[in-house]
Amino acid sequence: MPSESEPQMLYTAPQQDKEGSETLEGSNFAKDSNLSSHPHEFPEGGLAAWMTTFGAFLIQLCGFGYTTSFGVYQDFYTQHYLTNETSSAISWIGSLNTFLVTAVGLISGSLYDRGYFYHLVIAGSLLQSFSLFMLSLSKPDQYYQIFLAQGVGLGIASGLVYVPSIAVVSHYFRRRRTLAMTFVASGSSLGAVIHPIMLNNLLNGRLGFGNGVRASAGFVSVLLLIACLCMRTRLDPPMTPANYIVAAKKCIRDTGFYYPLFFIQLDSIKHGLSVTFSFYSLVILNVSNCVARVTSGFIAAFTGVPNLIIVATISGGVLILGMIGLSSLASVVVLGVMYGYFAGLCKWFFSTGIWKLDRWAPVPFFASNSNSLTGTPISGALLTSNYTWWIPAVFSGVS
Template identity: 50%
Template sequence: MSTPLPSDETATQASKSALRQHIESTGNPSHADQLDSSDFPEGGVTAWGTALGAFLIQFCGAGYTTSYGVFQDFYTQTYLTNSTPSEIAVSDLQWYSWIGSVNAFLTFSVGLLSGRLLDRGAFYHVMKIGCFLQCLFLFMLSLAKPNGYYQASLIFLSQGIGSGFAIGLTNVPSIAVVSHHFQRRRAFVMGLVVAGVSMGSILHPIMLNNLINGRLGFANGVRASAAMIGSLLLIAYFLMHTRLPPQPKAVSYTRVLQNSSRDYAYICACLGIAAFEVGFFFVAFYLQLDSRLHGVSKEFSFYSLTISNTSSFIGRLATGAVTAYVGIPNTIIGCSFISSAIIFSMIGLRSLVSVALIGISYGFFSGATVGLIGPLTSYLTPEISDIGARMGISFTMTGKSVGSPICGAALTSHYIWWRPVVLAGVSESCEITFFGFWLTSYLEPRG
């Protein structure tokens, strides 16, 4: 090991001195063994318990968001009881798409706030508030009834805004806190954590389809799912622990933004993921409706999202092994290229077999791409003290995708499916351009 330069040693001593002052001011000796923040445990009960808790947060949060296709189909087919599917106005399609899109937007963009709170040591407070609000707004959603303007507004406020904000409070901190416990295996463990999204999007559609369209109906079905989610969130809260002490000084978003604005690889990664999510949420929100309107049986259509999300779960798990050999940039470029090609193939969706093939293939490669968002952001963050802020910024940029309502407008009331398919496919092709041109040029020196 080489001897550090005097300037490096001075900086290290200054950093440790600042942490000692923080420990003395807070009187919390539990942080005393964290003076060297580079000494990651890379395992242990606390570390893996935190990873499991983060997995459950992703299962209940973003996993529920990506299951919105069940609600999209239900609202379109059932809540508009005075219209046949061929008579539903495009404004209705856009309205119901906006509910899911606003929810997804807030799920990611609220990370700008929650990531900063994580860096400031408010992790437990943020998690308590987020978990409570998520359960509260789900129970509020169960009060909505079909037919009635104020009921549609209640759905939008509770499911679109309220639930999205609550999930956003827990989303980024639950991923970022994993970086407190792992460094060498960080990409692998984060891949396991975000696999909770796929696991949630596998089980939630099965449960919701059977509860909402079964004996319980919409109100009791949503309440049953809310009760289950509340129990899992409580378990997750007690499992997760922070390791590093809060930053002695607040992370300056101005400084982080200035540094990020000069990091072309980071900017293009955010833009690329934002473009990718236009296609990702189009498939998540419309695959079940598309299969039903093309004559696929109601029973199989209910499981179309489950098929896709099961494959997505496998894809997210596979990324941890693949990136160890080919790297994060090459993996995300390859998977996004294949995902784009599969979206174009949705033009030919006509039968049960085509639904299954598209669901399996797109789920695997899109899941692999989405599963690398967290590790990619962490990989592009040179200072661990900025990881909460920078992950919040990147999630905000990637969460601003409004592709689902735009695709709903392109679909029209006549259900011309090739239009939104081309729009989503072209958008993902643009993402490949961002990744291919910039990441391959700028990420190599970082390795």
């Protein structure tokens, strides 16, 4: 057992009982009561464990995966739907959404510790579905409608489900937790591939904005329903919930990370590349991001996590500076693939490695995303209506 001076880890205990492990290994939803009777054992598998992990995967696909697809909306709003607004003002919608995912996560993490898992995931899923359907009713050049539905509503909804859906996986895995977390984290990357393809074809196709967003909302709602049906808790809440908000005051922040995610599609179009190819520029970046999250664990085993993160963050900053020279199809592909991969390595650390901290995991994750609130709006303001691309690239790359 850890000493009183050490931070208590969530739901861990060193004792292992062979007979209990064998009982839990063959667990399923009909035997959840058996799982609960052995709170100090980790099944490390079984139907209940992997169904819960799959549910968390779907939550990430619909939550953070949708949030990081905002580059499609940034392009569409700038050119067609919010033409009276600046790029900076439009960026506030996506940046607030991103910020609220992790900011609300500090609150939902605390509520999760108090035993409100099912309340959070059900309420968050319903709010996400409601917010997307309300977004579909937004009218052109009605900025406040889109800001409230997508920036505020969708951000709060994703924040309610984000931390609980990942934390519940730790009920079932200890030795194989990195494997399970890597699978869950890949959900956001896969979502960031699926949603841009769907949204670009829906918004710019025959359906238009309203019906296109409603089709997207229906797809997300079905996946969230499946996720809620899959996930199950196994352990009782801890005796002393962690105070995430106090701990978060000591954390550092990141500014330039989301610039390529928000602006690469618009950047491609404004540099005269074909609209069809530009629609897939964000997809290229996110596919590479997904590959990085899957392979990063194997690379870290040889390089060590600190060395991997140092190389990834420095390389990411250099590649953002490289967006100054973005002007051709080849440059978009190269920058998209390389930045997507190094960004994926960074996010792997926060999505899998940092979650080994269990109860304290929301704190550094919040710190890593908190400056997304101001980073992209500043980049949008530096871009100006004249689309001076080198200024926001320098700002974001140096940051």
